[in-house]
Amino acid sequence: MVTSRTLLAQLVAFDTTSRESNLALIDFVWRYLTDLGVNCELIHNAERSKANLYARLGPAGKGGVMLSGHSDVVPVDGQAWSVPPFALTERDGKLYGRGTADMKGFIACMLSAVPHFLAQPLTQPLHLAISYDEEVGCLGVRTLLDALAQRPEKPDICLIGEPTELQPVLGHKGKLGMRCEVQGAACHSAYAPQGVNAIEYAAKLIHRLTEMGERLAAAENQDARFDPPYTTVQTGVIQGGRALNIVPAECSFDFEVRTLPKDDAQQVADELERYAHRDLLPLMQAVNRDTSIRFTSISGYPGLYTDAESPAARLIAHLTGTDSFSTVAFGTEGGLFHQAGIPSVICGPGSMAQGHKPDEFISLEQLTACDAMLRRLAEWMCL
Numbered sequence: 001m002v003t004s005r006t007l008l009a010q011l012v013a014f015d016t017t018s019r020e021s022n023l024a025l026i027d028f029v030w031r032y033l034t035d036l037g038v039n040c041e042l043i044h045n046a047e048r049s050k051a052n053l054y055a056r057l058g059p060a061g062k063g064g065v066m067l068s069g070h071s072d073v074v075p076v077d078g079q080a081w082s083v084p085p086f087a088l089t090e091r092d093g094k095l096y097g098r099g100t101a102d103m104k105g106f107i108a109c110m111l112s113a114v115p116h117f118l119a120q121p122l123t124q125p126l127h128l129a130i131s132y133d134e135e136v137g138c139l140g141v142r143t144l145l146d147a148l149a150q151r152p153e154k155p156d157i158c159l160i161g162e163p164t165e166l167q168p169v170l171g172h173k174g175k176l177g178m179r180c181e182v183q184g185a186a187c188h189s190a191y192a193p194q195g196v197n198a199i200e201y202a203a204k205l206i207h208r209l210t211e212m213g214e215r216l217a218a219a220e221n222q223d224a225r226f227d228p229p230y231t232t233v234q235t236g237v238i239q240g241g242r243a244l245n246i247v248p249a250e251c252s253f254d255f256e257v258r259t260l261p262k263d264d265a266q267q268v269a270d271e272l273e274r275y276a277h278r279d280l281l282p283l284m285q286a287v288n289r290d291t292s293i294r295f296t297s298i299s300g301y302p303g304l305y306t307d308a309e310s311p312a313a314r315l316i317a318h319l320t321g322t323d324s325f326s327t328v329a330f331g332t333e334g335g336l337f338h339q340a341g342i343p344s345v346i347c348g349p350g351s352m353a354q355g356h357k358p359d360e361f362i363s364l365e366q367l368t369a370c371d372a373m374l375r376r377l378a379e380w381m382c383l
């Protein structure tokens, strides 16, 4: 058996920053599993530069448990690392390297456990999934889920090993990122009323978003399981204008909506769009017919909240020995699995407090505890 620590060192050595190909890592995992006699499938992107890996072991048939992780990592650009990011360095019981916590540590434990799962009389299938492009909007896993949707043998439960320090997590908010492009009409600023000031109309829209955010934060809309306990709206980028003496013809801004499970981000976006088209556009077009306001979606993933009484929640409570469930602020692929009809929970080694930062690490103790958790899963799958 190869230990999770050894496998983690091998996985960290592949630079799988989302902008790079992950095929070298996927090929390594494919070889490892094939050598153990496990059938693997690769689901490539359109350019065939990246792939998801899917494998199934144990008895054929429906149901079973899926272990899922993403192979990509966030960039190290501009970060001050005191160790090489794409090599594993051990110091005082901590293993340093990009992706150790988020989330090659879990993938290492999952791969290390495969020989053990193979040696057990499993009564249900174990599914393994490794995706790409999670860090850039949970993109890669969508093609994997499309492929799975064609088959009868869908897993009953998915365990997403994002770092939660092995605490059971049932959910997170959903997110929708949008761009709004206001096309006004330029003119000399001395004749400002003859133009259509794109920045001023964008400002009206942003002000409206702020008001919508205040309404969503009202006490009656809160859900204490999340932090902050309400749906938030935020404008993060704005661009427009060339010179003070020109009425600006263009302004664009990006905003995001992070929703509680009960709220629909699209409804927020639709409300803004209605305001734009009903209240603002007629004023703009009264001055100049060639003006417009356009909205496009730029990123997003659905939220997740798995019922605390569901089999998925009961399993993770059993595996971790606690039913004090929580939620996390970061997004995961769990919302997409859930949407595809696979109830999901999040539980993995390491902490997101170290994720995405320089000198990212996972403690050896967390890695060992995750190995033990997967042993308990193997036991449970023999019942």
Ligand SMILES: [Zn+2]
Binding pocket: 070, 102, 103, 134, 162
């Ligand atoms: Zn992650």
